[in-house]
Amino acid sequence: MVTLAVVGAGSRGTGYARHAVDSGRARVVAVADPLDSRRERFPEAAQYADWRELAALPRQADALIIATQDRDHVEPAVRFAELGYDILLEKPMAVSEDDCRAIVAAAERSGAVFAVCHVLRYTPYTRALKALLDAGRIGEIVSIQHLEPVGWWHQAHSYVRGNWRRTDESTFMLLAKSCHDLDWLVHLTGKQVTRVSSFGGLQHFRPENRPAGAADRCLDCAVEPGCPYSAKRIYLPLTGRTVWPLSVLTDDVTEEGVLAALRTGPYGRCVYACDNDVVDHQVVNMEFEGGATASFTMTAFTPSLHRQTRIFGTRGWIEGDGDRLNVVDFVTGRSETVETRPTGDATARGGHGGGDEALVEAFLTAVATRDRAPILSSPAESLHSHLIAWAAERSRLHGETVSLEETPR
Numbered sequence: 001m002v003t004l005a006v007v008g009a010g011s012r013g014t015g016y017a018r019h020a021v022d023s024g025r026a027r028v029v030a031v032a033d034p035l036d037s038r039r040e041r042f043p044e045a046a047q048y049a050d051w052r053e054l055a056a057l058p059r060q061a062d063a064l065i066i067a068t069q070d071r072d073h074v075e076p077a078v079r080f081a082e083l084g085y086d087i088l089l090e091k092p093m094a095v096s097e098d099d100c101r102a103i104v105a106a107a108e109r110s111g112a113v114f115a116v117c118h119v120l121r122y123t124p125y126t127r128a129l130k131a132l133l134d135a136g137r138i139g140e141i142v143s144i145q146h147l148e149p150v151g152w153w154h155q156a157h158s159y160v161r162g163n164w165r166r167t168d169e170s171t172f173m174l175l176a177k178s179c180h181d182l183d184w185l186v187h188l189t190g191k192q193v194t195r196v197s198s199f200g201g202l203q204h205f206r207p208e209n210r211p212a213g214a215a216d217r218c219l220d221c222a223v224e225p226g227c228p229y230s231a232k233r234i235y236l237p238l239t240g241r242t243v244w245p246l247s248v249l250t251d252d253v254t255e256e257g258v259l260a261a262l263r264t265g266p267y268g269r270c271v272y273a274c275d276n277d278v279v280d281h282q283v284v285n286m287e288f289e290g291g292a293t294a295s296f297t298m299t300a301f302t303p304s305l306h307r308q309t310r311i312f313g314t315r316g317w318i319e320g321d322g323d324r325l326n327v328v329d330f331v332t333g334r335s336e337t338v339e340t341r342p343t344g345d346a347t348a349r350g351g352h353g354g355g356d357e358a359l360v361e362a363f364l365t366a367v368a369t370r371d372r373a374p375i376l377s378s379p380a381e382s383l384h385s386h387l388i389a390w391a392a393e394r395s396r397l398h399g400e401t402v403s404l405e406e407t408p409r
Contacts, residue, residue, distance in 0.1 A: 002367050005030035005061040005085070007051045007076050009038040011244045012090050013067030016117070017042070019360040020065075026364055030060045037251045051076045059083055063113070063367045066090060069163065070170050074099040081106040086113035086367045088360075092179050093386060095171040100386050104379040113366045115375045116382040119355030120184040122362060125306075125322055125340040126355075132338070133188060137327055138313030141189055144294035148181050151304030155280060156229040157245050159300070160205045161267050165276035173278040174198075175389040178298045181307065182284070182392075183377065183385035185296065188311070191288040192384055197401045198392035200282025204300070210272035217268045219259070229271040231262050284392045306353060322353055 004026050006017050010033070020026035031042045032051040039047040048054045051068070055076070063086035066076050074094045080087060087107065093100045093116055107114035120126055133141065150159075158164050164176045174182075186193065215221040218231040227233075238246040239255045246253055250261040262268030280300040287293050306322020316329045325338040342353035362374035377385075384404075391402040 002026040002063060002364050003029045003061040005032070005054060005064045006042065006045075007032045007054070007064060007066045007080075008068035008072075008090075009033040009035075009041055010067060011247055012117075013065055014038070014041055015244075015356060016065050016067065016088060016090075016360055019357045020364060023361060023364065025361075025368070030054055055079050055083065059085065062086060063088065063363070070095050070176065074103060077103045078106040081110040081112060081114070084110060084112060086363075088115050088117065088363050090117045091382075092171065092175045092389075093382060095175065097387065097390055100383055104383050107379045113363070113370075113372060113375065114379055115359070115363050115366070116377060116379075117359060118180060118183045118187075118377050118382065118385070119352045119359050120180050120307075121187050121355070121376040122358035123340075123353045123355040124342060124358075125320065125325075125353060126184065126187070128338055128340045129309075129311075129318065129320060129325055130188060132318060132325065132327060133311070137316060137329070138311065138318055139315030141292050141311060141313050143292060143312045144185060144188070145310040146181060146185060146294060146296045147308045148178055148296070148298045149302030149305045149308065150177065150298060150300045151302055152228055152300060153234045154245075154304050155300030156205075156271050157234065157248075157267065159278050159280070160229075160271045160274050160276045161231075161269055162248065165274060165278060167277055172389075172393050173280075174282060174284070174298065174392055175386065176278070178282075178284075178296070179385055179389050181296055181298070182286075182388045183382070184307075185286065185294050186381070186385055186388070187376070189288050189292060189294075191290060191292065193286045193288055193388050193391075193404055195287040195401055195403050196284060196388060196391040196395055198282060198284045198396040200279045200298075200396055202277060202279050204280055205271050205274070205276055207272055210270065214270055214272060216270055216273045217263070218270065219262055219268060221270065231268050235262065235267065279396075282392075282396065284388075286388070 006013050009031050017028050028042045028045045030046045031039050032048040032054045033039050034049050064080050065088045067090040077089055093103050164170045211223045213222050218224045224230045235258055239258050242253055249267050250257050282298045284296040309320050311318045319326045323341045327336045365374045366372050391404050395402045
């Protein structure tokens, strides 16, 4: 039985911990979070209001889940690595290149099991796709088109009203949301990115797009019934459920509790009257070692769907939508469909298409056996994926193609 400590018991930390406990292979023995209500999610665990209290003690658990806010990752990650804990670290690793490098260096010095939560690598869909590519079913990869459909309500929830709305309080959109996808493309090709260009911006969720007659809060708004981003329409159908995204608003998930949160909290604000500055659409063009290319689009203006991808090879192509893969062979002309439908949807509420649970299972196996093979990305690989995001953001801001130095593998 693996013993776990949880540092940051919000939506992600609690979700990973519950997968671990539900597997029957782990138990939570300590939790550190400043909020009483979050610590109380683990009533049998030793409770600390600050992770530093836990770090001041002799080692209390085999492994640690770090799921604090992005800006707060680096200090506990470095310290607990120094203390010898195995670490499961929520993405992004940190919000500066120097902090990411510090975390990687600490993880490598410690020799502990270390995994960044690149959950897309662990889905049944990705495993099936990677197996097809590695078997040479479409020959050599030449180019990729990849779409991340964030979802109109998810953008409003997390990146307009929520914790990731501002670059200075969290980080830029590509790192906060799409380091999953940049990492996934590296995983599929098995090659590092050498050059990047990017375009995008904040086009819609701006004060000048506010409808005439709109109020500062949805509960007071005369035009709310016709607004796609109505907080009432997004959250009130979920009352009574303790799952994301409602769990972020309030611990009181009754209708009265949700209405109170919308009346006074950030999630009831008009999306055109927030202090957000992260982009709502962005494209990234990548060149890989050997010359293959990929184009990636992140956009808010979609339903919340699985990612959609086309991979073009020298002997065939693959088109996938997160549920199934369609493989076309240029020699035979035949088309084959591979069903990979996951148990959950693409959101955090649905466990990222099975990726959350499979990641936790891989981490627990690595901790228990001391074999790192189940972990599908090394610290250096995770660093490279993050460096792509910074390169793309520099390109977007400065209008230039950015070259990446090779990252040690």
